[in-house]
Amino acid sequence: MTRVVSKYFNRAADILNLDPNYRLILGLPSRELAVNLPVQLDSGEIHIFPGYRVQHHVAMGPMQGGLRYRPDLTLDDLRALALWATLTAAVADVPFGGSMGGIVCDPSTMSSQELERLTRRYVVEILDIIGTERDILSPDFSTDQQVMAWIMDTYSMHARQTVTAIVTGKPLELGGSHGSHESIGYGVWCLLDAALKHLGRQPTQTSVAIQGAGRRGGSAAVLLHEAGYNVIAITDSGGGVYRPDGLNIPDVLDYFTRTGSLAGYKEADALTDAELLSLDCDVLVPAYLQNQITADNVKNLRCRILCEAAYGASTSEASEVLDNSDIYVIPAIMGESGGIIVRYFEWVQNRIGFRWRRHIVLERLRDRVVAMYRNVVKVGEEHSVSLREASYILGVQHMGRDLSLRGIYA
Structure with a gap:
């Protein structure tokens, strides 16, 4: 994982002509x-x-x-x-x-x-x-x-x-926030809505395959299903299920909750992780662990949009291939954003001693995710780079700006 983040961090620093001293500090x-x-x-x-x-x-x-x-x-x-x-x-x-x-x-x-x-x-x-x-x-x-x-x-x-x-x-x-459990999944939904609008596509005509049935993948599956997306496949560590005309996601996840696995679910075909990653679908969401998309399987991907919902989902070699492919990649820096935004909201609520209602949390989450997507797209267009590289450029720029304003204590 270090190779991936270091490579794109340094590439962004080069594009920004970041002060070498700041690069040294921010990279460690x-x-x-x-x-x-x-x-x-x-x-x-x-x-x-x-x-x-x-x-x-x-x-x-x-x-x-x-x-x-x-x-x-x-x-x-x-x-x-x-x-x-x-x-x-x-x-x-x-x-x-x-x-x-x-x-x-x-x-x-x-x-x-x-x-x-x-x-x-x-x-x-x-x-x-x-x-x-x-x-x-x-x-x-x-x-x-x-x-x-x-x-x-x-x-x-x-x-x-x-x-x-x-x-x-x-x-x-104990002071938790509404929306915390589904925050990453909700962020993924907001990102996909923004991306489809940007690309001129309709959610109801979009098929989705999701790797991961837990907090990340499971919550994304529920929200996308409710919004009219056609979730055709989902896997967990013990296997997965596939139905080309769409899964009954509430029923699938109810089975997963009761049994602890998707194995044995009778209302759809069995599916492995390897098969899921090579499915013909509009959107693929790896929402499990790192190093799922590798140099060995990246060329088997048949999705049009890849929305990473786990850091390091793609290896360094796979990321390089994806950068030069026709797949529209929404990187994990963006795909994970719903989690850190709602964590910030929870921290703020704890400090002021007041709990926001669920619809307020989710409304503010959507506003921030959509604004982030637009900012990254703008940076990508300015520098003629992919969303992955644009997200690193925006992040490194923000980090460097704050370090510059505070200065280095010595």
């Missing part, structure tokens, strides 16, 4: 913390879990970023994700810097009690570098509202007061 994290987390398992055994927090850039405001639990997590991945988070905030005009954290573990093999002990120990170990004006945590892969609640409670116990703004994506009952 401002802080990295590695911790070892001793946790007592239910068996009584003590296990040491490696944990990390990478904080990229602070000039635009407090840092904000996800927390993921994965057995294959690397510090290099977190560096890339923190930079992407900063770029997304910059492109979406959100006053946050980017950060990212994670713990090397396999949550599927751990009990809820073990995960709670692990989460609380992680918070204690990073306590000195997080805060409502420093670094705010949010859910990512294998973390959810419950994990955010544990983090908020642990931080609050040490602060001796309830501090809701230390996390976003938490339960509504």
Whole structure:
């Protein structure tokens, strides 16, 4: 992932003729913390879990970023994700810097009690570098509202007061925001509506294939289905389903919720990830993990629009091929924007002690996503580059501007 973000970051810096000193500062994290987390398992055994927090850039405001639990997590991945988070905030005009954290573990093999002990120990170990004006945590892969609640409670116990703004994506009952769960999916819907309008296409004549049935892909599928898009395929880690005349998305996702998998769904044909990526469709939405579109399969894509809803969905080699193809690519910096916008809204609501109604959150989200799309398109036309390159140019320009205005403390 680092290769992808570094390549396009440096390409944008070249186009902008960015000051070499600023390029050096903005291209590296401002802080990295590695911790070892001793946790007592239910068996009584003590296990040491490696944990990390990478904080990229602070000039635009407090840092904000996800927390993921994965057995294959690397510090290099977190560096890339923190930079992407900063770029997304910059492109979406959100006053946050980017950060990212994670713990090397396999949550599927751990009990809820073990995960709670692990989460609380992680918070204690990073306590000195997080805060409502420093670094705010949010859910990512294998973390959810419950994990955010544990983090908020642990931080609050040490602060001796309830501090809701230390996390976003938490339960509504504990200060969460309406629209948080579907924020990335809603952002994808807004982007596709804006793109179709720009390209002169109609939603009701648009077929969609989605990789991922969770918070990102599942919420996008529901919203697109309700808006009249023809969602013909969706996959998860255990398989997928396909129906050329359109899936009954509420029924599909109800089955997924009940069984934990799409495998065995009887009302559509079975489908693998590889088959989904090569489907003939108008829109393909990879909304799962990184490195899904590679040098090996990129030439098999038969979509007209690719809307990335996961950072690093396309590898460096695949991105290069896509840049020179006829596929209209909406990059992850834009596709992930709905999440960071609503996280900002939640943080603001926590700080003022007032909750906005759901329609207000979603209306403000749509306004920002549409404005972002128009800004990126304008930059792309000015520099005669793709949306991917334009989004990096806009993000690096914003980051460089803020750093220039603040100056370098020495």
